[in-house]
Amino acid sequence: MALSDHLRELRARIIKVALILAVGFCVALVFYDRLFDLVYNPYLDAQRALGSHRTQGVTEGVGAGFLLYFKLSGLAAVVATSPLWLYQIWAFILPALLPREKRWTAMFVAIAGPLFILGVVIGYVTLPKGVQILISFNHSGVLNLVEFNDYLSFFIHTLLMFGVAFEIPVFVVMLNKAGVLPARVLKSARPWIVLGIFVFAAAATPSTDPFTMCMMAIPMCILYGIAEVIARVSDRRKEARKPYADLDPDQPSPLP
Template sequence: MAIKGLLRFYSVRPVHSVGDDGRMALSDHLRELRGRVMRAVTAWVVALVVALFFFDQIFALVFDPYKQAAERLGGGTDTQATIAGVGGPLVLYLKLCGMAALVVTSPYWLHQIWSFILPGLHAHERKWSRVFAAFAGPLFMIGVLVGYLTLPKGLEILIGFTQADLTNLVEFGDYFSFLVRTLLVFGISFEIPVFLILLNLTGLLPGRVIGQYRPWFVIGIFVFAAIATPSTDPFTMLFLALPMCALVGVSEVIARVLDKRKAARSPYSGLSPDEPSPI
């Protein structure tokens, strides 16, 4: 009986009847939200427990960029990773495993969010949202991978500014926050096509406008890359800027194709510019 009562918290089925238009009672919406949150949290907790047994592998993956940077610096720069406080090791243990569990379960909890939002969308909105969902995830992961590959070089340059008579003590918590921020910047930056195509579909950004302001897009991308990348060398900046420029170009091509399709479907597409349209 207790188990049955507990399982009710995971239920997403409406208690009241659903209208012909798909509308649900507010209590059913809240009940569904509770069920999906409980499912997502439970999946995260299970993944966290599993991640605790793989802490060494997770730590090696996170620490490797700093390790590579320190090896490249050699004896020229004295640097050492540290951890502060009596409870620091435990906090590190839980933080890394918690983040790993969040990443591993992201497809599941994103699906729960998606399933909660989907019934409220129109048919054409569902169609395009599925396309965006299919491309947004892979693009984000590619961006994260590019960011991870550039981190060792960026860290090498930043730590290399340490004076010869000083030791650079890198607190691991600060390093981990820096790593997460950098990967998020790269991941979100690779979502440019998704945002541009979304603006195009809403009619706010035609493809010709993207082409018209392409030089300004490129300048803005390089300025953003210079600020966002973790080092001052041009190579790391190019690792972010060049793919972003290519993605803008791809977005322009897709936007122009979509504009042509919309124009072909328009009932006024055959009219000349001087011919009045029917009211």
């Protein structure tokens, strides 16, 4: 297509994304109370474990509740409609990809999506324990006031880090398929990679407690092990497809 056609296509995709987000935002406004409970329940679980005399949730400013109403609804709209607006981006890029690239990209999306959701779910399950440990560092005679906007940022950061962490094995497999990371390199570097996973989990989890760190690091180690096995099988298939792969490299070839 000509450049003007590409720009018109881009404009049409942007308009569709805007309409999708607008509809999602309106729907989120209707279900705001349920969204609020979904986000706030991990803190309430931590509060019940600590006792209401130790911590209390607050909002700051006259218009804080109003801004929170729209902020949380907008966030929910972006997350809930992500398959639709991501498809619009995918549909814009798709014509430029080769058939092999389309196949690998589709496989990547099919695997990366569920893994990201799995990471978010595990992050949500472990969040109350992390919040409880962080608040417990306060002296028993001091009331901890949790401003909801700060808590919302903490909530998003935690779930996002868990989701991204579960994507690392997918990138390992993709780099192996591209020939950047052979299986022998993954095997030799395995102890350092496992150590790096635990260091990453310790730095990525805001709660700094070993329970939350292990809930991120142990599944990552398991997924890395699966990725290494896939890379090993893939490298063997590549070697088998090479000409003269079954010949001994030390054996001289016959002369005609």
